[in-house]
Amino acid sequence: MLLKYKYKLKPHKTQAVIISNWLFMARKQYNYRLAERLNWFEATRTPVNSCPLNVSVVPVERIYQNIPEFRIQTRDGRKKDSNGHPITRKGDKHPNIINGYVAWETVQSANLAQTKKLFGEYKSMYSQVLQDVMSARANYDGELYLT
DSSP states (O other), X not given: OOOOOOOOOOOOHHHHHHHHHHHHHHHHHXXXXXXXXXXXXXXXXXXXXXXXXXXXXXXXXXXXXXXXXXXXXXXXXXXXXXXXXXXXXXXXXXESEETTEEOHHHHHHHTHXXXXXXXXXGGGSOHHHHHHHHHHHHHOOSOOOOO
8 A cells, every 4th residue: 555645835925936936947947858859859860769770860970969978977976885985986987878878867967067057047946856857857758748
């Protein structure tokens, strides 16, 4: 049996404005990231997370031009091994393209810091909220458009 709790939210006027603003920004971010993946499909005519099995419409160099091949870890990982040492360390290289598949969740999540720099309104939003928007996009492959 699953146990669920329901809570009624009663925000003040200022809190309601903040919540409304955050929902608007989350919808905007969700739709932008979805469009990024759809543009990938339109440019390559391949499934979003795979390379073409036959000949691509565009050269492979152009397909991957905006996607870095590796991302470099900026701090020690939080997960520890049995001796208490971090499993991943600062400076480790992780591939963004694995066997021809683009790891979209990690590529787009790494871009969230850049989003906050470019668009000041996202600085007021907690980073975990934006990461949850990204994971909702990564975990849902249907046709959902938030407006």
